[in-house]
Amino acid sequence: MGEFAPCPAEALKAAETVCGRPVELTEITDRRGSAVWRATGAVTTVAVKYGYGEGEENTAREVAVLDQLSGCTVTAGRAAGGTWYVTPWLEGPSTWKVFAPVRDGGEGQGRQDDRNPVLAEAVRLCRAVDDLHAEGWVHGDLQPSHGIHTDTGVKLIDFAWSWHEGTGTPLWPTFHGGITHLVAPELAAWITDGPQPVVPSARSDVYALAGVLWTCATGRWPLDYTAAGIRPDVGPAKRRAAIATGRIPLDSATPWPEFQDVLRPVLLSGPEDRLTAAELGDALASLP
């Protein structure tokens, strides 16, 4: 791990304008040329994201998306060597964190008591994704950490690979998918065989959504690579090529069978037969 990137002075100034001076900066993540801080002042708290080097393009694209997303407030600019933006801090746990009591697993009635609120949050995540789709957007990089469960609903973050179906054109020359483990087989096939630019779809989002929920519930990626003879340390290109075959079985661990029974067909069906995010939410909502 190298040093955390310094926050650009222009970004700090923008945060101070929104939050009130002085602002306290807390380092959240800094990887692959993308740093995030929580900035808190007397008035409010914002997230500051700074894309530099290899991460600059991604952040510049994300700004273009955030600018167009309904209900999103963003201030952005360029600093020497990068692009930054400031947006309201979303207070609440990630989907991964919401599922912690389920993964930790109690017994008997306690277990059911743990699961009920988590199931409700899973439904809310599906509805947040459906709301995005209903407005013509595809997220493109759904992950266990990209849903924030706030008091006023689940909010999605990290829109670097998002695009609006109405515009018809992707914003990138090359797309390799988000987390490889959550890339839908048809998308993995397209990435593997080309041509670029590859474009994620609402249907590939739903695969990733089901994969997120599966991963959060089981603590394991959805596919059983070992059963398919794929070594755990294989690189992303080979892993994607294997996913593209659509023949890797699902992981056999079933800590929450009823929940996983709803997700399984979504992860195993082709894009045409896959539920929508709304249908997935409804199916989960009807679990006893």
Ligand SMILES: Nc1ncnc2c1ncn2[C@@H]1O[C@H](COP(=O)(O)OP(=O)(O)OP(=O)(O)O)[C@@H](O)[C@H]1O
């Ligand atoms: N608006 C926000 N409100 C609350 N937390 C945020 C916000 N934006 C980012 N974060 C936090 O910062 C982390 C990193 O943000 P984000 O995923 O956008 O950055 P990233 O550099 O693209 O990360 P990765 O490449 O790992 O996906 C998130 O997982 C979340 O914890």
Ligand SMILES: [Mg+2]
């Ligand atoms: Mg991210």
